[in-house]
Amino acid sequence: MMSRATDRLKVVLSHLERPTARIAAISTSAQIASHYDHHALRYTLDSDVLSPEQKLSYEENGFILIKNLVSEEDIDKFRVEFERICRREVLAPGLLVMRDVAIVKSEFVQDQKAVSKVQDFQEDPELFRYCCLPQILRYVEAFTGPNIMAMHTMLINKPPDAGKKTSRHPMHQDLHYFPFRPADRIVCAWTAMERVNRTNGCLVVLPGTHRGTLREHDYPEWEGGVNKMYHGIRDYDPQLPRVHLEMEKGDTVFFHPLLVHGSGMNQTQGFRKAISCHYASSDCYYIDVKGTTQENLEKEVQGIAARKYGLDDSFTFKDSWAMRGRLVQGERTSL
Ligand SMILES: CCCC(=O)SCCNC(=O)CCNC(=O)[C@H](O)C(C)(C)COP(=O)(O)OP(=O)(O)OC[C@H]1O[C@@H](n2cnc3c(N)ncnc32)[C@H](O)[C@@H]1OP(=O)(O)O
Numbered sequence: 410m411m412s413r414a415t416d417r418l419k420v421v422l423s424h425l426e427r428p429t430a431r432i433a434a435i436s437t438s439a440q441i442a443s444h445y446d447h448h449a450l451r452y453t454l455d456s457d458v459l460s461p462e463q464k465l466s467y468e469e470n471g472f473i474l475i476k477n478l479v480s481e482e483d484i485d486k487f488r489v490e491f492e493r494i495c496r497r498e499v500l501a502p503g504l505l506v507m508r509d510v511a512i513v514k515s516e517f518v519q520d521q522k523a524v525s526k527v528q529d530f531q532e533d534p535e536l537f538r539y540c541c542l543p544q545i546l547r548y549v550e551a552f553t554g555p556n557i558m559a560m561h562t563m564l565i566n567k568p569p570d571a572g573k574k575t576s577r578h579p580m581h582q583d584l585h586y587f588p589f590r591p592a593d594r595i596v597c598a599w600t601a602m603e604r605v606n607r608t609n610g611c612l613v614v615l616p617g618t619h620r621g622t623l624r625e626h627d628y629p630e631w632e633g634g635v636n637k638m639y640h641g642i643r644d645y646d647p648q649l650p651r652v653h654l655e656m657e658k659g660d661t662v663f664f665h666p667l668l669v670h671g672s673g674m675n676q677t678q679g680f681r682k683a684i685s686c687h688y689a690s691s692d693c694y695y696i697d698v699k700g701t702t703q704e705n706l707e708k709e710v711q712g713i714a715a716r717k718y719g720l721d722d723s724f725t726f727k728d729s730w731a732m733r734g735r736l737v738q739g740e741r742t743s744l
């Protein structure tokens with residue numbers, strides 16, 4: 410029996426099969442009017458929130474940056490909640506508090522200074538408010554459609570580099586972490602919680618790389634060490650043109666899960682903060698990653714689940730995502 414979800418997915422998939430060659434030919438805004446019709450678009454859906462220029466920019470580059478989308482007031486509240494988590498005044502179920510590999514073995518680093526990231530805050534009502542902000546969901550819907558799941562949540566507190574360059578995040582594609590598809594119906598929202606620039610380790614993107622495929626990922630061979638699960642694309646070519654996304658507090662970038670990105674070292678004494686959520690259409694479906702480039706990640710996730718929670722192999726990579734996912738709009742149809 411065909412479910413509504415399957416029917417909807419077919420519509421989504423039919424978008425994917427459309428040639429994108431025409432997009433490449435559209436280069437100036439003067440050409441937009443004549444070329445612009447939704448059949449030419451693969452990465453964005455029909456919606457009014459994105460201007461034609463913004464749609465084409467996402468189609469070509471794999472990201473769009475929206476200035477001043479989240480208020481100072483909200484960001485300050487997220488910061489207060491983060492500080493409460495660091496002081497261990499609250500701990501929502503499933504929340505993962507991560508420390509930087511450079512300081513993880515030292516006993517004396519306290520509080521906020523010890524925490525490089527909190528992840529999976531879907532059960533923390535205050536932080537989860539970020540994922541539900543209507544001004545963010547309006548944009549998300551242009552990529553996912555109306556049924557929206559928050560799949561992955563993070564508040565990143567990039568520490569001052571301890572001298573080993575471990576504060577860097579290697580260049581990667583987020584899809585490496587996700588056993589669900591189609592990729593084009595997944596999008597990340599990443600909001601700067603303060604001014605971010607090259608000095609404190611802003612996001613670095615390789616525009617247009619979302620039009621490629623998922624690459625092999627591994628730990629980069631960095632002398633100073635690499636954080637757990639921070640895989641980088643294998644054979645990363647440092648000559649490729651990079652764009653540093655300098656942003657102000659509240660600015661938000663939406664990007665495709667195949668876009669190659671990372672972040673540089675934090676050369677300041679402050680903790681560079683950002684909050685993010687990966688959204689997916691709830692009409693997406695899980696895939697088996699066995700025999701694919703994602704198999705190494707799956708093994709590592711299962712290894713962590715075994716050590717931390719005593720779970721065996723019957724706990725799958727897919728389960729780890731189905732558990733975290735939370736509906737933020739529409740219906741939970743498939744994921
Ligand atoms: C779009 C997605 C993109 C991404 O999400 S990229 C990053 C993905 N990262 C993650 O999913 C988070 C991974 N982190 C974790 O699972 C946990 O923080 C981790 C590493 C298991 C530590 O868990 P804890 O509960 O803190 O356990 P613990 O303190 O007892 O440490 C257990 C062993 O892990 C080590 N460890 C902790 N933090 C680390 C780090 N940052 N880098 C490298 N190793 C780290 C720690 O030293 C300990 O090792 P040992 O057993 O003493 O040899």
Ligand SMILES: Nc1ncnc2c1ncn2[C@@H]1O[C@H](COP(=O)(O)OP(=O)(O)OP(=O)(O)O)[C@@H](O)[C@H]1O
Pocket residue numbers: 577578579580581607610613629630641642645670671672673674
């Ligand atoms: N071998 C590698 N594999 C994957 N990613 C890498 C590798 N080497 C560097 N990167 C990543 O490339 C990005 C830029 O690196 P880096 O911090 O050296 O420069 P930057 O901060 O962008 O620029 P600069 O230091 O010149 O101001 C970061 O995301 C970094 O983690």
Ligand SMILES: O=C(O)CCC(=O)C(=O)O
Pocket residue numbers: 563565567578583612670671672683
């Ligand atoms: O905030 C950053 O440094 C980037 C984090 C990131 O890309 C990720 O965790 O997937």
Ligand SMILES: [Fe+2]
Pocket residue numbers: 581582583670
């Ligand atoms: Fe990422």
Ligand SMILES: [Mg+2]
Pocket residue numbers: 673674
């Ligand atoms: Mg740098």
